[in-house]
Amino acid sequence: xxxxxxxxxxxxxxxxxxxxxxxxxxxxxxxxxxxxxxxxxxxxxxxxxxxxxxxxxxxxxxxxxxxxxxxxxxxxxxxxxxxxxxxxxxxxxxxxxxxxxxxxxxxxxxxxxxxxxxxxxxxxxxxxxxxxxxxxxxxxx
Amino acid sequence: xxxxxxxxxxxxxxxxxxxxxxxxxxxxxxxxxxxxxxxxxxxxxxxxxxxxxxxxxxxxxxxxxxxxxxxxxxxxxxxxxxxxxxxxxxxxx
Numbered sequence: 001x002x003x004x005x006x007x008x009x010x011x012x013x014x015x016x017x018x019x020x021x022x023x024x025x026x027x028x029x030x031x032x033x034x035x036x037x038x039x040x041x042x043x044x045x046x047x048x049x050x051x052x053x054x055x056x057x058x059x060x061x062x063x064x065x066x067x068x069x070x071x072x073x074x075x076x077x078x079x080x081x082x083x084x085x086x087x088x089x090x091x092x093x094x095x096x097x098x099x100x101x102x103x104x105x106x107x108x109x110x111x112x113x114x115x116x117x118x119x120x121x122x123x124x125x126x127x128x129x130x131x132x133x134x135x136x137x138x139x140x141x
Numbered sequence: 142x143x144x145x146x147x148x149x150x151x152x153x154x155x156x157x158x159x160x161x162x163x164x165x166x167x168x169x170x171x172x173x174x175x176x177x178x179x180x181x182x183x184x185x186x187x188x189x190x191x192x193x194x195x196x197x198x199x200x201x202x203x204x205x206x207x208x209x210x211x212x213x214x215x216x217x218x219x220x221x222x223x224x225x226x227x228x229x230x231x232x233x234x
Contacts (some may be wrong), residue, residue, distance in 0.1 A: 032234045048233070049165055051226060055233075079233055091219040091234050111234060119207065120225075120233025128148035132166050134230030 002076035003059035005052040005120075010078050012028040015092045018076035024096035026103035031089040043124045046084045062113045066095070066104065070102040075110060079120055090122075093116055156180070157191075157221035165229045179196065180219060187215030190227045204228055206228060 002018035012017040016029050034046045079091040093110045096105040115135045122133050150153070156179040163171050173196070178193065186206040204227040206213045219225050 049168075050233070051162065051164055051207070053227070054207055054226075056208055115231075115234045117145075117231075119164070119228055119231060120231035121229060122232030123165075132229065132232065133231050135234065 001063055001074070002078065004077075005050045005055050005064055005079050005081060007081050010089050010092050012092050015031055015076045015094045019096040020075040021096055023071060023072055023098055024074065024102040025098050027094065027096045027133060028103050028107040029099060030093040030095075032091040033089050034084050034086045036086045039042075039109045040069070040133050041124075041126055042095045042128055043086065045086065046090065046127050047123040047125060047130075048081045048090055049077070049121045049123070050079065052081075054119045058117050058119065059114070059135050060119070062110060064111060065113070066106050070097055070106045071140070073097045073102060073106045075106070077110065078112065079114075079118065081120075083125075085116050159219045159222070160224045161189075161193065162224065162226040164226065167204075167227060167229055170194070180221075183214050184217060185202070185211060186225060187219055188229075189219065190215075194227065202229055205231075 002015060005139050012031065016027065019027060036043055060075045063077065065120065066075050074093040074096045084090050093107060095103055095107045095110060097106060123130050124133050155191060158177050158179045160175060161178050162175045163173060168174050180189065186208065206215050207226040207228055208217060208223055209221055210224065
């Protein structure tokens with residue numbers, strides 16, 4: 001399974017292809033992308049740092065949880081490190097399942113679990129400084 | 142005090158040592174991304190963190206503990222040769 005930290009741009013199509021399986025009737029690709037405005041402060045770019053040796057086992061754990069909870073699901077997760085431009089994906093999650101309901105559920109589970117557990121840190125870089133930014137509960141980060 | 146693990150080696154004086162990894166704001170504060178540290182007898186992860194990263198005027202940064210690439214509890218006692226880390230609030234995704 002494709003579960004990894006990379007340094008450099010993510011090939012989204014490659015992550016999507018990694019979940020191809022003949023039993024899949026549904027595929028979803030989630031991209032976490034750099035956002036320009038945070039709390040009214042303009043973000044120029046983002047920088048990510050990872051504990052890669054731990055992050056990959058955490059990704060594998062989450063993928064295993066998904067496979068157990070939604071039998072037949074296939075997952076690929078890639079997070080990049082280094083500087084990321086606004087609008088570029090920092091993390092891509094692809095999920096394929098036999099049916100669409102499971103696909104939405106599994107994809108949602110993946111992003112929430114990764115946000116809560118993946119040992120990766122984000123720095124927002126502004127025109128006049130920078131700050132490390134932690135994740136907040138669902139959808140408000 | 143828990144006995145040393147099967148792979149334990151003893152440095153001069155019987156001290157046990159761990160590899161400590163630093164990330165993000167802790168890496169910036171310490172100025173290094175890792176170091177080898179001798180453990181005090183019976184030292185827990187929480188105590189090791191307090192010793193290596195003393196609280197400043199703004200208080201101590203809340204962290205999660207990691208030991209051998211998995212989340213761990215602050216009351217766990219690392220063993221000789223372990224890899225440990227104190228994880229600042231995460232921001233992946």
